[in-house]
Each structure stands twice: as C-alpha cells, then as structure tokens.
Amino acid sequence: MHINNIIIGGGLSGLLSAWYLQKQGIPYLLLEAKPKLGGRILGVKDSSTEHYHDLGPTWIFPHQFNIQQLLEELNIPYVEQYTRGDALFQKQGNQGIIRTEGAGAASMYRVIGGMTTIINVLYSKIDSRNIKTEHVVTNTTKVDDQWIITAQHNNETKSFHANNLILALPPRMIVEHLTPTYWASSELIEHFKQVPTWMAAQAKFISIYHSSFWREKGLSGQVFSQQGPMQEMHDACSIDISETGEQVNLTNALFGFIGVPANHRQQYDESQIKEACLNQLNQLYENSEEELDSILYKDWATDAFFASARDINEQPKHPDFPMDQYMSELTQKNIFLAGSEFSRTDAGYLEGAVCAVNDVIAKIINTDNR
Numbered sequence: 001m002h003i004n005n006i007i008i009g010g011g012l013s014g015l016l017s018a019w020y021l022q023k024q025g026i027p028y029l030l031l032e033a034k035p036k037l038g039g040r041i042l043g044v045k046d047s048s049t050e051h052y053h054d055l056g057p058t059w060i061f062p063h064q065f066n067i068q069q070l071l072e073e074l075n076i077p078y079v080e081q082y083t084r085g086d087a088l089f090q091k092q093g094n095q096g097i098i099r100t101e102g103a104g105a106a107s108m109y110r111v112i113g114g115m116t117t118i119i120n121v122l123y124s125k126i127d128s129r130n131i132k133t134e135h136v137v138t139n140t141t142k143v144d145d146q147w148i149i150t151a152q153h154n155n156e157t158k159s160f161h162a163n164n165l166i167l168a169l170p171p172r173m174i175v176e177h178l179t180p181t182y183w184a185s186s187e188l189i190e191h192f193k194q195v196p197t198w199m200a201a202q203a204k205f206i207s208i209y210h211s212s213f214w215r216e217k218g219l220s221g222q223v224f225s226q227q228g229p230m231q232e233m234h235d236a237c238s239i240d241i242s243e244t245g246e247q248v249n250l251t252n253a254l255f256g257f258i259g260v261p262a263n264h265r266q267q268y269d270e271s272q273i274k275e276a277c278l279n280q281l282n283q284l285y286e287n288s289e290e291e292l293d294s295i296l297y298k299d300w301a302t303d304a305f306f307a308s309a310r311d312i313n314e315q316p317k318h319p320d321f322p323m324d325q326y327m328s329e330l331t332q333k334n335i336f337l338a339g340s341e342f343s344r345t346d347a348g349y350l351e352g353a354v355c356a357v358n359d360v361i362a363k364i365i366n367t368d369n370r
C-alpha cells in the first residue's frame, strides 16, 4: 500500500497532524501501536458520567496559548484547577501533618470532561479509514525515494510505502521501535537517545469518592508529602458548567503523583503501591476510606511504548532537541518530527505537541504533497 504521508503515533501530535493534513486535502495514513488512541492522554471513563479521569496529563498552563487556541477551535471548555481552601504538608517519618492557610493560587487549567475529550473531538473530525490502531511499527527503511514501513497487526506483518514519514512519538521511542540505524546518522541517533520522554517515569494514583469531604472541611485537596508514596496531590473532581455559568461537581476525586522513583517502584507489585496510597490518604483525611468508591493507577514506566530504560534510571529533566542541527538531514530524508519532545517551546507538554505539529504541517504544505 502506498500513501504520500505516513504518521506513526496516535497521541495528540499524531491525531492533530492527521486533522491538519485532512483539512489541506493531503493524503495520509496513521499507524498507532495501541488499541486506543491518545498516547499519554489516557483517561478512564467515569462509571456514572461521560467524564474521564486523567491518568496522564491534567493541566494546561496560562502561558500555553497554542493549546488554548486549539481547545477554543475544538469548542472544548476549560476551567481553573480547584485550589480553594487550605493545603496539607505531611512531614517525614510520621512526624505529623501541618495544615497551611490557603493552597497555592490557581495557575493552571483543566479541560472539562477530562483530557480525553481532546482526543475524542479530534477523532470525530478525522476520516477513521485513515487511522489504523493495533499496528505496531517494527521497522522503517528508506529504499531509493520511498519509505518502507513494516507493522505488526494481530500476528500479521504488513508493509506500507510512503514519500514522507511523520514521526509523532518521543525520540527515545523512535530508537526503541523504528530501527533508525537504517536511515539516521549516528549523531542524530545519539541525540534521539539523549532526549528524555517527559513524565515517562511517572506513576499516577486517583481515588474516587462518594463525596468531596476535603472541600467540606475547607481543604483544597492540595498536599505535599515528604513521607509518600504520593509526594504531591490535588483535587481531581470532574467539573461541568451549568446553563447559568456555575461550576458543578460531577465526580469527587483526588489524584497524586507517586514520589518513589521508577527504578525503586519495580521492587513492589502494583497492589502494594495502591495499598500504601490508600493508607496515606487515610492518614491525611480521617475516615476517607468510608467515602471511597474506586481507585485508578497507571505506572507509565512499565509501558514499553512510552518509557525506555534511560527514562526509568535517569533523574527527570526537560526535553531539549537541537532541531536546527539536523534540519538538513531530516529534510533530505523526508522525515518530519511531530512528537511533543521535538518542539522548540514547551517540549514534552501538550503545548509542545501543538507547536511541533504546527511546524511540521507548515513544512509539508511548503513541499506540496497533494
């Protein structure tokens, strides 16, 4: 099968690339390894509402105008993170909990319905015949002027040919899955290896409750802990806006980032971590277990489509890829790097994904691949 543009990766950057190409009438095919689209935007639908609990990204920051503009274009509303009330500080080694007046001022936004709404709305705009999920790309090679992409789909090996390759995934995943030794210079491969995948070593815990009892006690849900396993927690209630413009709570939830580094977490099984998180919540909020409905947990470090061994073992740092250094090599080979980690600004964030895609689409339109 031959197609002008093949997009590898069905996260925000892949789907956005697909939508923008479609709007320009430029042919494309998107290959995604997983059964679900969204990549790091991973949500679990609430059992009683249409809202999603976010196991991946939660926030959009005020300076991130490109993602805010996209949300406006997609007609997706967003609201400020709930921070009304006091914060808690949990001291090391059971030394107690301090209540501090007023949580940090709200300086980030949450998408109504959860981040998965972005993926669902984008998908509804794209011709689904051009999207192939459960297609794990295992090989990319360039023969003459053609890209040959090999993918595994349900024990079947499939081959696709393309003029342009749009890589909508993190640099380290290119090295892990896409055989760049067939086409990239050794310097470029080394740079792919050096750029960390943002939040790939993180794990997130969500507890869903019958009531938002912390709010009733004048607490914001914000917690900083030296004890762990969660080192930072926030209110994660799903909000909707009523016809009169009021914020209405649809679900009651808290979420926390696990502070135990990924390479230490490997010593514990998932049930031990979940139990330790629930114990911590019970210490912080007396009788919280009585209100507990369900829990969700995702350890991103154990997912081979997001985390490499380096992501697990290194200290987290912000991605920074020297795009200008490789522009002529990439242009010569018809490779376009659309993953968030390749952005010149806010790399690794949703904002970065939008910026990286904007750059790629402008270049593709210039090369006229209709």
Ligand SMILES: Cc1cc2nc3c(=O)[nH]c(=O)nc-3n(C[C@H](O)[C@H](O)[C@H](O)COP(=O)(O)OP(=O)(O)OC[C@H]3O[C@@H](n4cnc5c(N)ncnc54)[C@H](O)[C@@H]3O)c2cc1C
Residues within 6 Å of the ligand: 008, 009, 010, 011, 012, 013, 014, 031, 032, 033, 034, 037, 038, 039, 040, 041, 055, 056, 057, 058, 059, 060, 135, 136, 137, 138, 168, 169, 170, 173, 177, 178, 198, 199, 200, 202, 203, 204, 300, 305, 306, 338, 339, 340, 341, 348, 349, 350, 351, 352, 353
């Ligand atoms: C826990 C967590 C919290 C975060 N919090 C925030 C936040 O609050 N705000 C924010 O802005 N950002 C946050 N981020 C980062 C944000 O999620 C990413 O910037 C964004 O989702 C990146 O999108 P992407 O499409 O570039 O990459 P990805 O979402 O990583 O998509 C890449 C896709 O490629 C697919 N793929 C990989 N290998 C193959 C293969 N061999 N064949 C086919 N497909 C393949 C993957 O399955 C995936 O779907 C967070 C991330 C995590 C994990």
